[in-house]
Structure formats: C-alpha cells, structure tokens
Amino acid sequence: MPASHSMPFGAQPRPGGGVDFRLWAPAARSVALALGAQAPLRTLLATPQPEGWWHCSVDDAGPGTAYRWRIDEGPAVADPASRSNPDGVHGASRVVDARRFAWDDDGWQGRPWNEVVLYELHVGCFTPEGSFAAAAARLPELAALGITAVELMPVAAFGGRFGWGYDGVLPFAPHAAYGSPDALRAFVQQAHRLGLMVFLDVVYNHFGPDGNHLARYAPDFFSRTHHSPWGAAINFDGPASHWVRQFFVHNALYWVQEFRIDGLRLDAVHAIVDTGPRHIVQEIATAVRSATAGRHVHLTLENEHNGHSWLAPMPVPGRHDAQWNDDFHHVLHVALTGEHRGYYGDYTAEPLDLLARACTHGMVFEGAQREDGRRQACVPVPAQPLGTLVNFAQNHDQVGNRAFGERLAQLVAPEAALLATLLALLTPATPLLFFGEEFGAQTPFLYFADWHGELREAVRAGRRREFGHAVDTQGGRPLPDACSEETFAASRLDWTQADSPAGRAHRAVVQRALAARWQWIRPRQQMLLTGRHTARRVGATGLAVQWRYDDGQVLAMDLNLGAAPLAVDGPGPGPVEASPVFAHRWPADTPPGTWPAWAARWQIGPEITL
Structure with missing residues (x-):
C-alpha cells in the first residue's frame, strides 16, 4: 500500500510524469x-x-x-523541504516518489x-555500521526483550558526517550517513512486522548553523x-508566520504519513515561543490526530517548564500523550x-521524599521554570x-551532557544502576530505556558534532568553560574533543x-521485569x-509506595536504595493476600522486618484498611 504526503513545499512528482518544484522565498x-x-x-x-x-x-x-x-x-543551495540529500546538506537534493515503496503492513494500526x-x-551509535539497515537487523532482540516502541534520536539531515541530530537543517531529509529514505522506510516496516512501533525525535525550536540558508x-x-538559546527564535507568531507554521505542521504529518511513524517526540518545546491564539505545539497535535484517525499515533514532549496543560491520558485534539519526566530522573540520580551541580541542586534536600512525590504525583516541580539552571517558585497543580x-x-541528555558521557553504571555500583533501571520500568508511568x-x-555516550572552522573552535571553547570543573575532579583527564x-x-x-x-x-533481569509489567501493570493503567x-x-x-486502582486493588513497591540491609518496624499499609x-x-526467605540492600519488591492485592 503506497504511503505519501502531499504538501506545498518541495518537489512533488506528478502522477502522469514530471515534477512540480515549489519554494517559499518571500525575500x-x-x-x-x-x-x-x-x-x-x-537552469x-x-x-x-x-x-x-x-x-x-x-x-x-x-x-x-x-x-x-x-x-x-547566488550559489545554488539545497531545497529546505528536500526529501533526500544523499551528498550531505551542501549537496544537491533529489526528487523522491514515496509511492514507489511497497509497504506490506496494511493491517498495522500501532499499539495503544x-x-x-x-x-x-x-x-549512528547503535551498531558498528551506524545505519538504518544495521539497526533493523537488531530489532528482533528488542522485541524479544519486551520493548514495544523504538525511539530514534533526530534523523533529519544535519551538517557533517556525525552528530546528535538536534542541529538539523533539512527537516524532511533523512541524514544520508544513516541511509536513504527507503532505508528508513524499510526500518519502520521491519519494526512493524515485529510488533514494534517507531517514534521519532523532531526539532521544531531551531535550525542548525551548518547548511542553513533560510x-x-x-x-x-x-x-x-x-x-x-540558539539565536533568533522560529517565527511562529509574527508577521508572515503562516507558512512557517505550515512548514512544521507538514513536517509532522510527513513523518507519520509518508514513513508511517507511530509517534513523535517534540524536542524542547519550552524553547518554542508562540504568543498567538493557538500555540504551534497544539496545532501540530490537532493536525496529526486528524490525519491519523484509526491509527495509534502518539505524541510526546520535552518540556523543561513542566507545563501539564498540553497532556491528556486519552488521545484528544491539541493534546499530547506524555512528557519526559526529568524530575524523576534527577531526584533518582x-x-x-x-x-x-547545576539542575541537580534543586533535588538535594531530602531526595527520597522528592522521589516519593515523583512516584505518586508524576512531576516534582510542576509549572516551575528555570533561571540560571535552577528552579524558581512553583505553581501548585494537581497530581498528573x-x-x-x-x-x-538514563537518556541521551542525562548521559551525553556530562563531560565524559558516563552511563549510570560507571557512576554507581552495578547493583544500584540495575535497581534504578527496574524502578523506571515498574512504576505506572510510561518507561524508557x-x-x-x-x-x-x-x-x-558523549556529545559529538562534526563541526569545522569557527564552529568547531566555538564548541571546544564552550565545553572547556562548561566542564572545566569536571576535568579538575578527574585529575586532569583531558576533555573529549566533541568534534573528533x-x-x-x-x-x-x-x-x-x-x-x-x-x-x-x-x-x-530486565526481560523479566518487562514481562511482569506486561502482566500486572499494563492491563490496569x-x-x-x-x-x-x-x-x-x-x-x-x-x-514504600502504594498505587491505587478503582477496583480497590493496590500495587505496592518496597524499595531499599541503600548498600546495607534496612530494619523495618511492622508491615505498614499495603496489600493483603x-x-x-x-x-x-x-529472596523469599528474607526475614520479616528486613529489607535487603539494593533491593525492591512489587506486590498487588486488596489494600489493608486501618
């Protein structure tokens, strides 16, 4: 079944032959x-x-x-709505006819x-080859593990050979080093064959500096x-903003229609400024919901301000399914x-109390904005x-934005790192690995970007300023060169x-945890x-955490985040039978009144009423 998206931008092949090329260039x-x-x-x-x-x-x-x-x-430049730029962002664009790809997942409607x-x-880092095709070959392992949705960091074309992808300049063209547009389609198709959804991280708050001629x-x-933070903001609310808004609305529709992507994660929406009557984030959500009726297509946000008004537990126009919960990560970390240091300073006062709030209420600092890296006064809102x-x-930001890119397992005991993973997997919140x-x-997982010239020197200098303290605490260990x-x-x-x-x-252990989630937590959401x-x-x-359900059942978690056993007085409130x-x-033979070191247990049953 062909899958394509018609839009006013870029090159559109005509059904009878020939191509219409359109460019918005008002200046x-x-x-x-x-x-x-x-x-x-x-010419x-x-x-x-x-x-x-x-x-x-x-x-x-x-x-x-x-x-x-x-x-x-002037010099010839790539089409900003190019669907393919195989020679990089400074090379020629290529006409693509998405209708030529033979999808065989007609019955696929996603997952709830x-x-x-x-x-x-x-x-680029998932496999030695760093390609869509190589990543597709490893998808069966993820499906067997219990993963249901693979989320790709941004794949829109960016300057250089390698990078995180958050400095894209051709938002409709998959990065050539990963493979062709059809290679991405084949990745998505293979995922669907295995029952996996594919989410895509998209960046609508800025363009990258290399190859951007707009x-x-x-x-x-x-x-x-x-x-x-990257210079002039995208114009979503000023004069002549209509076609700018349409450019990004169509980009979201393009991914979910032409590539049959199952979900989008909108990067750093707190950096999107839109004072108009309808925020662009809401407009995108409404357009995607309308265009994908009958499919499970999900929308998530990164929002440092922890605004909750864009979220809804059910798919509704203008709302998103979920938001990345930095508070949970930060207080656990x-x-x-x-x-x-930095934003971790907001969570140093009684971190276990704050972790308890994250487990029961979702956000810790609801509605709070940051200035100079620290939270300001919160606006109280109900639990989410x-x-x-x-x-x-762990995620790309929290690992990669460290000086040396250490994963949690490199910072704490292996028992502690695994317990943190299990805690993320076995709460009623939506989990991410x-x-x-x-x-x-x-x-x-380090920060890397293939910049050259002045850009390269600016990045090097900026990282020396930001992470000089880390070099000092590592005994003079040299800071990795981000552009190497x-x-x-x-x-x-x-x-x-x-x-x-x-x-x-x-x-x-992770596989067993995901099987337990599937059996006990998923059906009761x-x-x-x-x-x-x-x-x-x-x-x-x-x-000790208790999550309650409307049938009188309670999911209880007992957690010891310590390297020594914990003596406990009495069972406390929780489930019976x-x-x-x-x-x-x-272990099953753990003595009553003792919680083992780096241990947790989850149980479900009717709640004790005291």
Missing part, C-alpha cells in the same frame, strides 16, 4: 531551479506566485532527479499507549522579537550519586495521570558486552486513581 528577487548534481547545471527560471512562492514545472524530471535552488543569482515501553537509540531568502522564518509521564533512569541500558553497557571522530566512535555500543555473562544476566497514590519514607534509604509481581535481590 528573493529572482529564483532559478538548477538541475543536475554537478556542473554543467541546467530554469522559476515563476513568482502570491505570498512569496516560486514555482517551476519540469516535464522530464522524475524520481532521482538532482536539483538545487539559485536565489538572486498503555503498552508503550520506549527504547531510545542513536542510529535567512538569505526567507528571513520570515525567524522571529524579530523572540530569542532562543541525586539519591544514588549525591551529585548537586502517571501514564502521561515518561520515566527513565536508553540503548545499551538493558545489558548494563559500559561504553560512554574518535569521540563519535567511542560512543558506539560494544555488543560484546551484551554477550558477556554479566551482560546476559543483566538483560535477563486505565484504572489508576490519580491523586490517590501515597508513599512514605522507611528508614534512611527505604521507600498479595500476589507477587516482581522481586529483585529480595
């Missing part, structure tokens, strides 16, 4: 279409149209045709939100009044490591439906670790009683 005086990958190029003048549009129809063009735009007789178990990966001919893409929060012990976490990977290919290579997973006895044992969950401290390192859900380092 251009003249526009020409340059056909061919290298000189001599065939055709484009026809101006209302509202800043330029059009060129070419009867003998078709799939694979190479082209660029030449504005005001309560079944979501996310696995975040970087395509300011030359479409300066209205950028706000005249708002700013972002502080409880395990004692770190207090826990399914609308994505909990994790960071690639390699399932087998206790020891490889770092060696740094990128060091971040690739070492799959021999997965096959080691320790790796297999670690993976087996819609029965959770928001605002009725409770937790209490137990000694210096213990936590409980069914065991999962236990880790908690």
Whole structure:
C-alpha cells in the first residue's frame, strides 16, 4: 500500500510524469531551479506566485532527479523541504516518489499507549555500521526483550558526517550517513512486522548553523522579537508566520504519513515561543490526530517548564500523550550519586521524599521554570495521570551532557544502576530505556558534532568553560574533543558486552521485569486513581509506595536504595493476600522486618484498611 504526503513545499512528482518544484522565498528577487548534481547545471527560471512562492514545472524530471535552488543569482543551495540529500546538506537534493515503496503492513494500526515501553537509540551509535539497515537487523532482540516502541534520536539531515541530530537543517531529509529514505522506510516496516512501533525525535525550536540558508531568502522564518538559546527564535507568531507554521505542521504529518511513524517526540518545546491564539505545539497535535484517525499515533514532549496543560491520558485534539519526566530522573540520580551541580541542586534536600512525590504525583516541580539552571517558585497543580509521564533512569541528555558521557553504571555500583533501571520500568508511568541500558553497557555516550572552522573552535571553547570543573575532579583527564571522530566512535555500543555473562544476566533481569509489567501493570493503567497514590519514607534509604486502582486493588513497591540491609518496624499499609509481581535481590526467605540492600519488591492485592 503506497504511503505519501502531499504538501506545498518541495518537489512533488506528478502522477502522469514530471515534477512540480515549489519554494517559499518571500525575500528573493529572482529564483532559478538548477538541475543536475554537478556542473554543467541546467537552469530554469522559476515563476513568482502570491505570498512569496516560486514555482517551476519540469516535464522530464522524475524520481532521482538532482536539483538545487539559485536565489538572486547566488550559489545554488539545497531545497529546505528536500526529501533526500544523499551528498550531505551542501549537496544537491533529489526528487523522491514515496509511492514507489511497497509497504506490506496494511493491517498495522500501532499499539495503544498503555503498552508503550520506549527504547531510545542513536542510529549512528547503535551498531558498528551506524545505519538504518544495521539497526533493523537488531530489532528482533528488542522485541524479544519486551520493548514495544523504538525511539530514534533526530534523523533529519544535519551538517557533517556525525552528530546528535538536534542541529538539523533539512527537516524532511533523512541524514544520508544513516541511509536513504527507503532505508528508513524499510526500518519502520521491519519494526512493524515485529510488533514494534517507531517514534521519532523532531526539532521544531531551531535550525542548525551548518547548511542553513533560510535567512538569505526567507528571513520570515525567524522571529524579530523572540530569542532562543540558539539565536533568533522560529517565527511562529509574527508577521508572515503562516507558512512557517505550515512548514512544521507538514513536517509532522510527513513523518507519520509518508514513513508511517507511530509517534513523535517534540524536542524542547519550552524553547518554542508562540504568543498567538493557538500555540504551534497544539496545532501540530490537532493536525496529526486528524490525519491519523484509526491509527495509534502518539505524541510526546520535552518540556523543561513542566507545563501539564498540553497532556491528556486519552488521545484528544491539541493534546499530547506524555512528557519526559526529568524530575524523576534527577531526584533518582541525586539519591544514588549525591551529585548537586547545576539542575541537580534543586533535588538535594531530602531526595527520597522528592522521589516519593515523583512516584505518586508524576512531576516534582510542576509549572516551575528555570533561571540560571535552577528552579524558581512553583505553581501548585494537581497530581498528573502517571501514564502521561515518561520515566527513565538514563537518556541521551542525562548521559551525553556530562563531560565524559558516563552511563549510570560507571557512576554507581552495578547493583544500584540495575535497581534504578527496574524502578523506571515498574512504576505506572510510561518507561524508557536508553540503548545499551538493558545489558548494563559500559561504553560512554558523549556529545559529538562534526563541526569545522569557527564552529568547531566555538564548541571546544564552550565545553572547556562548561566542564572545566569536571576535568579538575578527574585529575586532569583531558576533555573529549566533541568534534573528533574518535569521540563519535567511542560512543558506539560494544555488543560484546551484551554477550558477556554479566551482560546476559543483566538483560535477563530486565526481560523479566518487562514481562511482569506486561502482566500486572499494563492491563490496569486505565484504572489508576490519580491523586490517590501515597508513599512514605522507611528508614534512611527505604521507600514504600502504594498505587491505587478503582477496583480497590493496590500495587505496592518496597524499595531499599541503600548498600546495607534496612530494619523495618511492622508491615505498614499495603496489600493483603498479595500476589507477587516482581522481586529483585529480595529472596523469599528474607526475614520479616528486613529489607535487603539494593533491593525492591512489587506486590498487588486488596489494600489493608486501618
């Protein structure tokens, strides 16, 4: 079954042959279409149209045709809506006819939100080959583990050979180093054959600096009044913002329709400024919901401000299914490591109490914004439906934004790191694993970007300023060069670790935990009683949490985040006649009144009423 998305931007093959090329360039005086990958190029003048549009129809063009735009007789540049740029962002764009790909997943409608178990990966680092095809070959292992949704870090084309992907400049073109658009389609199709959804991280808060020529001919893409951490903000609410908004709305629709992507994660929406009557984040959600009716297509956010008004436990227009819960990660990280620099400083006062709140209420600092890295006064809001929060012990930001890219297993005892993973997997919140976490990977995940010239020097200087303290505490250990290919290579997973006895044992525990989640937690998600969950401290390192359901059942977790056994007085409130859900380092013959070190157990049953 063909899958394509029609949009006003870019190159659109006509059903009867030929291609229509359209460019929004309101500041251009003249526009020409340059056909061919290298000189001599065939140049055709484009026809101006209302509202800043330029059009060129070419009867003998078709799939694979190479082209660029030449504005005001300047250098030829890639189409900002290019579907393919196989020679990089400075090379020629290629015409793509998505209808030529033979999908065989007609019966695939995705999976409901309560079944979501996310696995975040970087395509370039997931396998030695760093390609869509190589990643697709490892998908059966993830399906067998209990993963239900693979989340790709951004794949939109960016400058250079390697990078995290958050500096994309051609939002519709998959990064050429990972493979062709059809290779990405084949990845998605293979995932669907295995019952896996595919989520994609998309960046709508800025463009990258390398290969971005929009300011030359479409300066209205950028706000005249708002700013972002990366410079001028995207213009979502100023004059001439209509087509800017449409560019990003169509980008979201393009991924979910033309590539049959099952979910989008919108990066850093707190950095998107839109004071208009309908925020662009809501407009995108409404458009996606309308265009994918009948499919399970999910929308998640990263929102440092912890705004909850964009979330809803059921799919509704304008709302998103969930938000990454940084609070859960940060307080868990502080409880395990004692770190207090930067945003971790917000969580150093009684971190176990804050972890209890994250487990029962979702967010810890609801509605709070950051200034100079620290939270400001909070605006109290009710507890959130826990399914609308994505909990994790690790992710690309929290590992990669460290000076040396250490995973949690490199910072704390292996028993502590595994327990943190299990805690993220076995709460009623939506869980996420960071690639390699399932087998206790020891490889770092560093920040890397293939910048050159002034950009490279600016990145190097910025990291020296940000992480000079880390170099000092590491005995003068040199800071990895973010722009070095060696740094990128060091971040690739070492799959021999997965096959080691320790790796297999670690993976087996994670697999058992996900099986327990599927059996006990997944079916009861819609029965959770928001605002009725409770937790209490137990000694210096213990936590007892009760999650309540509308049928009188309670899921109870007893957790000891300490390296020594914990003496406990009395059973406390919890389930009676409980069914065991999962236990880790908690033998059946553990004496009453003792919680073992680095241990947790989950039980479900009717609640004791005192």
